[in-house]
Amino acid sequence: MPRHRPARLEHIAGIGVDRMGAIADDADGSPFLRLENLDVDIPPDPEAIARTVRAASEDSDNSYLPFVGQSRLREVAARHVSALSGVDYGPRNCVISAGGLSGILNALLATVEVGDEVLVTDPTYAGLLNRIRLAGGTPKYAPFQFTPGGEWKLDRAALQAAIGPRVRVMLLMSPSMPSGGYFDEDDWRAIAALCVRHDLTLILDTAMERLVYDGRKVIHPAGLPGMAERTITVGSSAKELRMIGWRVGWTVAPESYMPDLIAVSLANVVVPVGIAQDAVATALEQSARTLAPYVAELERRRDTVLNELKGLPVGIPAGGWSLLLRASDFGIDGQTLSERLLKARVCATAMKGWGETHDAQYLRFVFSNEPVERLRGLGDKVRAALGA
DSSP states (O other): OOOOOOOOOOOTOOOOOOHHHHHHOOOOOSOOOSSSSSSOOOOOOOHHHHHHHHHHHHHGGSSOOOOTTOOHHHHHHHHHHHHHHOOOOGGGGEESSHHHHHHHHHHHHOOOOTTTTEEEEEEHHHHHHHHHHTTTEEEEEOOOOOTTTTTTOOOHHHHHHHHOEEEEEEEEEEEEETTTOOHHHHHHHHHHHHHHHOOOOEEEEOTTOBBBBBOOOOGGGGGTTTTTTTEEEEEEESSOOOGGGGEEEEEOTTTTTTTHHHHHHOOOOOOOHHHHHHHHHHHHHHHHHHHHHHHHHHHHHHHHHHTTTTSSSBOOBSSEEEEEGGGGGGGGHHHHHHHHHHHTTTEEEEEETTOOSSSSEEEEEEOOOOHHHHTTTTTHHHHHHHHH
């Protein structure tokens, strides 16, 4: 007899990354060019690694307590968000989660009623879309504007048109994953005005907010008029601090949201990894001076991939770890291009399910996990796979 499947799982879809990674991991022969996954080959801060090793033998780090996260990390995370936003946050405004995406799910569960719509850009990381659905919400898409060979741009008119009576929350990210789309000051002012006018909560995914290129500013919208009381900031150690395996995130929010955020956090994952938290605090505290060389290396890799794919229909990422190529210009979808590239020992993930307007026709290339030397030659392989 078939088992009953909860309705909340009806639209939960795989993100494709794990399948592509398994193909590359299990293959014989020369290694694949690993462009499928959001990993990074640049190691974390050495002091953070040393602190992790020390924590593994310290009793205070081998503890369930405090449930909301260790005090130093809460202080450092709150201070970090304050510095970027200009809003005064303290440890009372912060709860630690088991990774950034756990924090996103907690924020959604604390703010979204079953049947609510959550406004996102298109494309958006499928893992975020899945968490909206798990929380009982429905993604409402506002497509980015895509220009081949140009940057992804927020369509402010589309964003405004997407707001209806069921939209209660915006879940946004800049630079956005997977496109690298970036919101400038005018974009954020327009977003803030809509949030205030329609009394919306903004859940801000800041996993990559400082990974921006070409001298762009880091803009945190909580400091805009009317936004301090309605912005929930979710951060992560994974991408900016390169501490993927530590599984630590932080949520910083106004005091009015904190009881519900803490209640959901305790009901979901009672306590984050104890031996990881102070190491993350160390890396986060030092990141203001240690981040620049890392961002410069990512920008160098981005520029290498853009040069390799010059003349092809790609979107230029303003930040982040990845870029998209529109395969449909050549009469195929992203999955077909992905399968063709496997034969050339290139592993990349198709974007089906990552949006409505911008999804199946695209292929994503992640440039964070391969050095420039290995990225060279990608263009010839892509053109051969496209028949270009």
